[in-house]
Structure formats: structure tokens, C-alpha cells
Amino acid sequence: QTVVTQEPSLTVSPGGTVTLTCSSSTGAVTSGHYPSWIQQKPGQPPRSLIHSTSKRSSWIPARFSGSLLGGKAALTLSGVQPEDEAEYYCLLYSGGLGVFGGGTKLTVL
């Protein structure tokens, strides 16, 4: 079974830029894994940010962007705001099944 790995935690200053990554135990992440990024804050339901590597949901600010970087899926937050403090999950599809990463806890400090 595919294991999806993310950084457990990252810290960024307000106004800064941070990149979260997502790797697969089976090899390089490609567009065929349909990488997605989902944000969840305590007590709230998940909120989709990015699907299909880089397609942003219409209500998501442009400071969130998705890409492939060095064999991994990546989520870049530019001009980080205090309200971006949250857990971020990567989702990959492998063998037709979805697999979430363990999540990255992003602290804005």
C-alpha cells in the first residue's frame, strides 16, 4: 500500500513564503496521482485548496499554489496570513484509491 509522506510541522512568519511537500513511497509524484491539498482547522470541516496538482478552487486566494517539485507534489503559500495557521493534508490517488498524507501542522509565528 502506498504511503504518502509530508513534513510533520513547519513554521513561517507572517508575510513570508513556505512550501509544503508530499512524496509517495512508490516513486515520483506525477500529475497522474491527481495531487490535492486540503486545509483543516480545529473544529472545522476540511476545506479543499488545490486539486489536480495546481487547480485552485474558485474561492481560494491566489496566495495558495500547487505544483510538482523534484518528484514531489508541493503547496506554496505566499504572503502568509495569521489565518493560514492550520493542518494541511496532501491526497494522492494510487491504483485508483485515495491516500492521504499524515498532514503538516503549519504555525504562523
Added chain:
Amino acid sequence: VQLLESGGGLVQPGRSLRVACVASGFTFSSYTMIWVRRAPGKGLEWVSDISGSGRSTKYAASVKGRFIISRDNSKNTVFLEMTNLRAEDTAVYYCAKDPLGRYDWTDGDYYFYGMDVWGQGTTVTVSS
């Protein structure tokens, strides 16, 4: 666009429970529907999805053979029938829709990957 889950509750180990998700604001039959759960102290887990027609279903290994996903397109509702429940199935269960509603001409069905809109979730607790 709205998704509203219901049917969660307290259930004993080994028993069954069915949760439902009613959709509104979009052409329900054109979208893949997905169930995702989050257990206490853990991260998100993809559980199951179902194509627009309901002909194609997929399951995570942890629930395969115990859970059944289905949909009633006439009622804009997707279900997750959970049987032989275990303590480790305790979680908030969320339904979500896919972001594109793309028709696959090869399969003759609507299927796409990922999610855009999520419901608020329904809590399932498995305990004696």
C-alpha cells in the same frame, strides 16, 4: 452547493450503522461522491468513493468488505453502510464531491479525482 451528513451516533462493536449525505445546488448525478473520515487524534483518511451513476465503487483496505457506498440520484443522496463496526472506526465522517464532474467516455460514466466541497461531518462512535 451544500452537503449535509446525518445518521451518526453511538453504536456497539460488531453492529451496523448507515450514514447519509444529502446534496443540493449542483447536478448530483454528474459528480463522484467521496467519504473521508477523521479519527480522534489522527489525520484524514480516504474511505470510499462512487461514480456518478453508482456503477463504480472503491474502498480503502481498512473498510473493504465491511462498508458499502451507494447513491440514490433521484434523492441527491449518497450513503455509507458500515457493518461489523470496530472501535477504530470511531471518527467524524465527511462527504465531499469531486471538483469537475467529468464524463469519462471510456467508462461511460462520470468520475473524477479529488474534492472541492465538503459537508460538516457526522460523528460515529463505536463503543460498548
